[in-house]
Amino acid sequence: MTDSKGSTRVRAAGAKRQRLMSAAAEVVHRQGAERTTIADIARAADVPVGNVYYYFKTKDELVAAALSEHARRLGTLTGGLDALPDPRARLKGLVEAWVSQRELAARYGCPTGTLAAELDKRAEGGLDAEAGRVIRLLLDWAERQFRELGLPEPDGLALTLVGAYQGMSLLANALREPGVMDREGARLLAWLDSL
Amino acid sequence: MTDSKGSTRVRAAGAKRQRLMSAAAEVVHRQGAERTTIADIARAADVPVGNVYYYFKTKDELVAAALSEHARRLGTLTGGLDALPDPRARLKGLVEAWVSQRELAARYGCPTGTLAAELDKRAEGGLDAEAGRVIRLLLDWAERQFRELGLPEPDGLALTLVGAYQGMSLLANALREPGVMDREGARLLAWLDSL
Amino acid sequence: MTDSKGSTRVRAAGAKRQRLMSAAAEVVHRQGAERTTIADIARAADVPVGNVYYYFKTKDELVAAALSEHARRLGTLTGGLDALPDPRARLKGLVEAWVSQRELAARYGCPTGTLAAELDKRAEGGLDAEAGRVIRLLLDWAERQFRELGLPEPDGLALTLVGAYQGMSLLANALREPGVMDREGARLLAWLDSL
Amino acid sequence: MTDSKGSTRVRAAGAKRQRLMSAAAEVVHRQGAERTTIADIARAADVPVGNVYYYFKTKDELVAAALSEHARRLGTLTGGLDALPDPRARLKGLVEAWVSQRELAARYGCPTGTLAAELDKRAEGGLDAEAGRVIRLLLDWAERQFRELGLPEPDGLALTLVGAYQGMSLLANALREPGVMDREGARLLAWLDSL
DNA sequence: TATGAATGAGCATTCATTCAT
DNA sequence: GATGAATGAATGCTCATTCAT
Numbered sequence: 001m002t003d004s005k006g007s008t009r010v011r012a013a014g015a016k017r018q019r020l021m022s023a024a025a026e027v028v029h030r031q032g033a034e035r036t037t038i039a040d041i042a043r044a045a046d047v048p049v050g051n052v053y054y055y056f057k058t059k060d061e062l063v064a065a066a067l068s069e070h071a072r073r074l075g076t077l078t079g080g081l082d083a084l085p086d087p088r089a090r091l092k093g094l095v096e097a098w099v100s101q102r103e104l105a106a107r108y109g110c111p112t113g114t115l116a117a118e119l120d121k122r123a124e125g126g127l128d129a130e131a132g133r134v135i136r137l138l139l140d141w142a143e144r145q146f147r148e149l150g151l152p153e154p155d156g157l158a159l160t161l162v163g164a165y166q167g168m169s170l171l172a173n174a175l176r177e178p179g180v181m182d183r184e185g186a187r188l189l190a191w192l193d194s195l
Numbered sequence: 196m197t198d199s200k201g202s203t204r205v206r207a208a209g210a211k212r213q214r215l216m217s218a219a220a221e222v223v224h225r226q227g228a229e230r231t232t233i234a235d236i237a238r239a240a241d242v243p244v245g246n247v248y249y250y251f252k253t254k255d256e257l258v259a260a261a262l263s264e265h266a267r268r269l270g271t272l273t274g275g276l277d278a279l280p281d282p283r284a285r286l287k288g289l290v291e292a293w294v295s296q297r298e299l300a301a302r303y304g305c306p307t308g309t310l311a312a313e314l315d316k317r318a319e320g321g322l323d324a325e326a327g328r329v330i331r332l333l334l335d336w337a338e339r340q341f342r343e344l345g346l347p348e349p350d351g352l353a354l355t356l357v358g359a360y361q362g363m364s365l366l367a368n369a370l371r372e373p374g375v376m377d378r379e380g381a382r383l384l385a386w387l388d389s390l
Numbered sequence: 391m392t393d394s395k396g397s398t399r400v401r402a403a404g405a406k407r408q409r410l411m412s413a414a415a416e417v418v419h420r421q422g423a424e425r426t427t428i429a430d431i432a433r434a435a436d437v438p439v440g441n442v443y444y445y446f447k448t449k450d451e452l453v454a455a456a457l458s459e460h461a462r463r464l465g466t467l468t469g470g471l472d473a474l475p476d477p478r479a480r481l482k483g484l485v486e487a488w489v490s491q492r493e494l495a496a497r498y499g500c501p502t503g504t505l506a507a508e509l510d511k512r513a514e515g516g517l518d519a520e521a522g523r524v525i526r527l528l529l530d531w532a533e534r535q536f537r538e539l540g541l542p543e544p545d546g547l548a549l550t551l552v553g554a555y556q557g558m559s560l561l562a563n564a565l566r567e568p569g570v571m572d573r574e575g576a577r578l579l580a581w582l583d584s585l
Numbered sequence: 586m587t588d589s590k591g592s593t594r595v596r597a598a599g600a601k602r603q604r605l606m607s608a609a610a611e612v613v614h615r616q617g618a619e620r621t622t623i624a625d626i627a628r629a630a631d632v633p634v635g636n637v638y639y640y641f642k643t644k645d646e647l648v649a650a651a652l653s654e655h656a657r658r659l660g661t662l663t664g665g666l667d668a669l670p671d672p673r674a675r676l677k678g679l680v681e682a683w684v685s686q687r688e689l690a691a692r693y694g695c696p697t698g699t700l701a702a703e704l705d706k707r708a709e710g711g712l713d714a715e716a717g718r719v720i721r722l723l724l725d726w727a728e729r730q731f732r733e734l735g736l737p738e739p740d741g742l743a744l745t746l747v748g749a750y751q752g753m754s755l756l757a758n759a760l761r762e763p764g765v766m767d768r769e770g771a772r773l774l775a776w777l778d779s780l
Numbered sequence: 781t782a783t784g785a786a787t788g789a790g791c792a793t794t795c796a797t798t799c800a801t
Numbered sequence: 802g803a804t805g806a807a808t809g810a811a812t813g814c815t816c817a818t819t820c821a822t
Binding site: 420421422424425497498499503504506507508510511512519521522525526546549550552553554555556557558560561563564565566570573574577 | 615616617619620693694698699701702703705706707713714716717720721741744745747748749750751752753755756758759760761765768769772
């Protein structure tokens with residue numbers, strides 16, 4: 001019931017860190033990593049600029065944090081889908097989740113995909129590999145569903161599915177047409193049913 | 196055979212501008228628009244920094260030039276394919292061209308796609324729409340082929356084809372696996388044959 | 391006598407800002423706004439260049455600060471004169487103050503006047519109007535004195551007085567003759583007595 | 586009657602030079618010397634940038650040319666007034682000429698005065714002295730008229746007259762009020778009559 | 781002479797990162 | 802831990818001047 005100052009502080013500190021990660025995820029998705037300044041993120045998280053460095057030693061660490069925040073959100077999504085008994089239903093649920101984000105996708109693209117594309121242009125840091133790892137998480141989850149369905153080459157199917165998602169997000173974004181998400185989403189659902 | 200002084204100068208000037216466009220296309224593809232400095236492009240084109248501004252008034256104009264250079268190359272590619280009598284063969288030729296670029300795609304992604312993703316995060320300038328327009332060129336070309344084949348919803352098929360390309364490029368890039376291009380390329384060829 | 395850390399910091403920060411304003415006022419008066427670089431002001435204020443932007447977001451803001459510094463000094467001058475009981479004595483005190491600055495005027499002109507002339511050539515920014523406002527302060531003060539003397543058309547008299555000051559400063563400056571200030575100053579004193 | 590190519594060329598060259606001087610006078614008056622680029626003047630004179638340097642070796646020479654163009658125009662004005670039999674009428678004619686330029690003065694100030702103020706802030710070049718010389722021409726002319734009227738201290742009267750002109754131009758400009766020119770102009774006319 | 785093109789020094793501004801308290 | 806302030810390297814862009822023809 002009582003909170004020692006210490007634990008309050010720790011909790012507050014943890015909250016601050018989380019606030020920074022969340023803000024980083026949002027702002028970086030919207031503006032891209034390169035155009036996002038530490039000050040942007042600090043402002044969004046309502047944390048003084050000088051204080052950010054207590055939680056993240058470099059900007060790259062903050063970008064990595066944004067990435068892992070997106071991974072966490074992806075985990076929450078697939079974790080929820082795992083409750084469904086049918087693997088096919090899980091995959092279709094994933095596609096439906098994508099389509100439900102159509103507006104965001106048309107405006108800013110897939111958070112992980114666009115970040116991956118951006119980070120892959122960097123020579124230094126190793127952040128590029130990090131983005132690949134998050135995408136691999138998604139691929140692995142999809143592959144598990146396809147395998148559970150007993151389909152051949154579940155890894156190839158996962159590649160096709162996730163590739164289609166990245167492609168449709170990019171097109172919706174580049175053309176600024178959320179409708180692309182609906183159209184391609186419907187096609188993917190039909191495809192999943194046909195397997 | 197002989198060159199008047201005048202035409203030499205004009206040709207040289209044109210050559211320099213072309214050299215800058217080409218350099219911009221390459222460097223921007225490799226480093227991204229944001230991380231590319233005017234100096235980078237100037238160095239790659241072997242042009243003094245100050246002179247770049249004689250040809251392009253702003254960095255944005257140079258990025259636009261890079262984009263249109265990619266559009267030009269795309270035009271060259273599809274223009275060549277147009278010589279083929281069969282639309283299906285043209286589409287398959289396109290996919291094969293994509294696959295043949297697997298190494299570049301795995302390292303830097305699709306030039307137009309990654310640039311579109313980057314530019315779409317900008318509020319100012321009209322550069323974002325510009326990238327969309329280049330992608331639309333590709334979509335339109337593909338749609339024409341599908342229509343010539345007498346297939347229903349040629350625009351949707353084009354969306355699926357180009358989307359698959361963007362997706363596979365992004366995955367190959369994020370995972371640093373050129374093999375993705377081969378695998379998905381083969382699938383696309385089979386799909387085209389099945390239509 | 392003792393300074394808490396906080397107040398020291400605040401005072402130091404305020405002192406730095408003031409130092410920048412003061413340096414800007416001086417350097418801009420000497421070199422003109424256009425020929426003055428941020429580095430010039432930073433050097434004069436003994437502040438690292440990059441730090442200047444913590445206090446003033448643009449060069450224009452610094453020029454505006456220089457202007458308001460001059461307005462402040464003008465306010466100090468007229469404020470001191472307000473202590474005199476006789477309005478005529480106040481006006482003559484103003485003229486005497488001008489004459490006492492003869493060397494500075496002959497070298498660099500009236501700070502506000504020359505700045506106004508320079509800024510009025512700019513289309514952008516609202517800085518031109520700003521200079522006019524400072525001059526209006528002087529006009530208004532003079533008008534109040536003339537009105538208190540019960541003279542007709544006090545605004546016209548103020549215009550004549552301030553105009554004469556601007557004119558003599560400009561001539562003294564253009565001819566590099568401080569004597570112009572003495573000569574015209576004496577005439578103004580006689581004129582004030584004759585009213 | 587016949588024009589050899591040579592003389593045509595010379596005449597054309599002279600015309601070009603004059604066009605440049607005239608353009609320089611106008612543009613520098615409007616934008617100030619510092620904000621005026623060689624390209625601005627070249628454009629206004631319809632002369633290719635590279636060619637400007639054939640007529641004026643440096644930008645400073647062009648500014649000096651602008652100054653001497655203003656001196657020439659001043660000479661034309663006073664030369665015209667010299668035709669009047671009465672010196673007082675000449676002086677009043679000068680004031681009336683000033684007032685007739687009220688709009689220009691309110692917008693850009695006196696060409697010579699503002700240029701003098703700007704150039705006097707320069708250490709190098711000696712252009713500053715040049716501006717003083719043009720103003721001296723005006724002072725001398727006015728002094729001659731006052732002397733011819735048999736008035737004491739004609740040089741002081743000239744100083745007062747020209748100073749008033751500079752002052753009213755500056756105020757009209759700073760306040761953006763052409764009315765200042767009318768008001769002070771009327772006062773000067775009355776003053777001339779009272780002498 | 782005429783002219784488009786070339787050159788490089790200089791400047792305002794941004795921003796990640798560090799420091800002092 | 803918290804915070805405003807400090808720091809300096811980097812970058813886009815301008816422009817007077819020069820060059821090649």
